Amino acid sequence: MKTQPIDQFAAHLKADTRAAVYDGSKKGYDARIKTLFDHFEDPNRLRVVAGEIKQHVVENLDTYLPQVEAKLKANGVIVHWAATAEAANQAVLDIMRARNATKMVKSKTMVSEETGLGHFLEKNGVECVETDLGEFIIQIDNDHPSHLVKPIIHKNRRDIAMSFEKHGLGAYNDDPQTITRRARAHLRKKYLESDVALTGANFISAESGRLVLVTNEGNSRFCLAAAKTHIAMVGIEKILPRDRDLALLLNLLARSATGQQLTVYTEFITGPKSAAQPDGPEEMHVVFVDNGRTDVLASECREILRCIRCGACLNVCPVYRQASGHAYRSVYPGPVGAVLTPLLAGKNFPAFADLPKASSLCGACNEVCPVNIPIPDLLLRLRDRAKQEHIPSPGTPPMGPWAVLASRPMIWKTALTGGKAINYVSTKLIPVPALHTWENKHSLPEWKGGVFRKWLRNRPAKSSSS
Amino acid sequence: MSANREAILSRVRGALAPLEKRAPLPDWDNELIAMRTLRGTVDAWPLFCERLKLVNGVSFESLAALVTWLDGQGWRHGYCDPALWASLKDAFPATFTVETTFDRTRVDDYQFGITRAAGAVAETGSLILTDKTTSSRLAALAPWVHVAVLIRGTIFADLQHAVTALADDPNIIFCTGPSKTADVEGILIEGVHGPGQQAALLVEG
Numbered sequence A: 001m002k003t004q005p006i007d008q009f010a011a012h013l014k015a016d017t018r019a020a021v022y023d024g025s026k027k028g029y030d031a032r033i034k035t036l037f038d039h040f041e042d043p044n045r046l047r048v049v050a051g052e053i054k055q056h057v058v059e060n061l062d063t064y065l066p067q068v069e070a071k072l073k074a075n076g077v078i079v080h081w082a083a084t085a086e087a088a089n090q091a092v093l094d095i096m097r098a099r100n101a102t103k104m105v106k107s108k109t110m111v112s113e114e115t116g117l118g119h120f121l122e123k124n125g126v127e128c129v130e131t132d133l134g135e136f137i138i139q140i141d142n143d144h145p146s147h148l149v150k151p152i153i154h155k156n157r158r159d160i161a162m163s164f165e166k167h168g169l170g171a172y173n174d175d176p177q178t179i180t181r182r183a184r185a186h187l188r189k190k191y192l193e194s195d196v197a198l199t200g201a202n203f204i205s206a207e208s209g210r211l212v213l214v215t216n217e218g219n220s221r222f223c224l225a226a227a228k229t230h231i232a233m234v235g236i237e238k239i240l241p242r243d244r245d246l247a248l249l250l251n252l253l254a255r256s257a258t259g260q261q262l263t264v265y266t267e268f269i270t271g272p273k274s275a276a277q278p279d280g281p282e283e284m285h286v287v288f289v290d291n292g293r294t295d296v297l298a299s300e301c302r303e304i305l306r307c308i309r310c311g312a313c314l315n316v317c318p319v320y321r322q323a324s325g326h327a328y329r330s331v332y333p334g335p336v337g338a339v340l341t342p343l344l345a346g347k348n349f350p351a352f353a354d355l356p357k358a359s360s361l362c363g364a365c366n367e368v369c370p371v372n373i374p375i376p377d378l379l380l381r382l383r384d385r386a387k388q389e390h391i392p393s394p395g396t397p398p399m400g401p402w403a404v405l406a407s408r409p410m411i412w413k414t415a416l417t418g419g420k421a422i423n424y425v426s427t428k429l430i431p432v433p434a435l436h437t438w439e440n441k442h443s444l445p446e447w448k449g450g451v452f453r454k455w456l457r458n459r460p461a462k463s464s465s466s
Numbered sequence B: 001m002s003a004n005r006e007a008i009l010s011r012v013r014g015a016l017a018p019l020e021k022r023a024p025l026p027d028w029d030n031e032l033i034a035m036r037t038l039r040g041t042v043d044a045w046p047l048f049c050e051r052l053k054l055v056n057g058v059s060f061e062s063l064a065a066l067v068t069w070l071d072g073q074g075w076r077h078g079y080c081d082p083a084l085w086a087s088l089k090d091a092f093p094a095t096f097t098v099e100t101t102f103d104r105t106r107v108d109d110y111q112f113g114i115t116r117a118a119g120a121v122a123e124t125g126s127l128i129l130t131d132k133t134t135s136s137r138l139a140a141l142a143p144w145v146h147v148a149v150l151i152r153g154t155i156f157a158d159l160q161h162a163v164t165a166l167a168d169d170p171n172i173i174f175c176t177g178p179s180k181t182a183d184v185e186g187i188l189i190e191g192v193h194g195p196g197q198q199a200a201l202l203v204e205g
């Protein structure tokens, strides 16, 4: 019996990778609870309102996009549009070529992971250096991030020390402090010799055109203190209506992501540096990227466009904790990835139609989501879509007989009584392979069919006074 | 490029056309994000110091104390905003070398950088730097120690007030403690790319 692709991946995960992912995600979850619930009277209300604000933006992108474009232009920013990943990468390359630029430093952005910008630029003769410590390690290892905010959650210090040694960053030393200092020394040279800095944006205010960037390491700040040209690659859904909404979302973002009150460096950018400032970009570009987002907007799952990439749903997800991020085979892992990946895949939907099935629908992802995305509902809608489109579902046990039973009360009742037979015969005789797979790890309890119903029927009626 | 623009906008319009009604923009009250601990606080400076300490920053109420600290740590070569240096220089003994231009070809020569803060946020322990008040972005970032000179009257109580009063400036940054990472096995390390020490010096005004 075949299992689902995520299960297959999880089954072969190294024990220490699994432990690293489990511990890392649990830590993030615990810290989140503490900061949100200690700090606010009604933290749940913050999430709900933030979700409403983002839903409003998503459903009014036709007004907000031209509005934010006009603001940016008025602020002296050059605006570009890219319908596809290729167009986005090309837009960045064109900006570089027009300036004879050959070196780029890059701060972590999920959208550039989506478009594969780094590899594209390298192929075209541009040096492109990731500056977030985790992303830098991913880059030298030619690996993929496995978490939205902790890209190397799957690696331990020994792995990292080995790749540093391999890449000429000093003799083997697995002390995290030493690793960090070596990266500091290496990367500051890169910042200072780069022509262009590429960043994403966490939010962009339609009211003022302010683009907000957060990092703990200060790498995006260093990019924007050293390079002369700033390019921000921004998904079209990143808009917030007003500046004051930034305060609400910033309060939620850091707490949800890492349990901090506020990310260390929270930068509000409206354009090129001021005239008197000696450091920083003289020119700023924003590239708005679609790359499948308008398909998501047209779908029944547009709520996922509210996502602010905090990673809280990964941290809390029992499937993610067991399977790690690479099991999701795309840039976006965990519950958010299970929804977003098949949707962004466009025609390739069937290749990822298994992802929404790898969930017990426990609902934890919805409960922690700072923009209150009903992820379990979206997973169900995607499961339904896969069924409507007759996409085969390897590893899912056949549910046909179950459906017959569950929708006919008389047959159900008979089965409950008749099921007792299972206490006397070997389950090996039952021709359901899924049951046998299950039995490898579990044992079936004694069949007690009907006990609960009998109890319910004979229960004394509740007294009306209570 | 403009073909891409039209393509995206028309797809957006097409995607939204079938919606019978659009989600309204909710209004929300500042109370929603008021922090419990902050209700009724008056003097922002002590709160700011307490919060800065929570994120491993340090605060000084006197210039002499700052100089003693730098000296004690052996950080005697640094940069200072020329506009500030005139009023600060008397407190620095001759063992210090302080430059008033920041040379980007030798960023590692500077152990500290002293620049002005445009304000602060008490609830989060954040220092606010703007392009107009920061003499050099690099000087406030590359040295191991950043000292921000903060005027008492410019401290906002909370994030809400600070964000709605953002200055008209192309670049504003809230710095909340030293630069840090927990990428390697979740272990906290400070001083990744930016300062390993974030200090605030209070001046009256």
Ligand code: SF4
Pocket (backbone or CB within 6 Å): A148, A256, A306, A307, A308, A309, A310, A311, A312, A313, A314, A336, A365, A368, A369, A370, A371, A372, A373
């Ligand atoms: S779906 Fe929600 S919880 Fe998950 S990353 Fe996005 S915003 Fe965070």
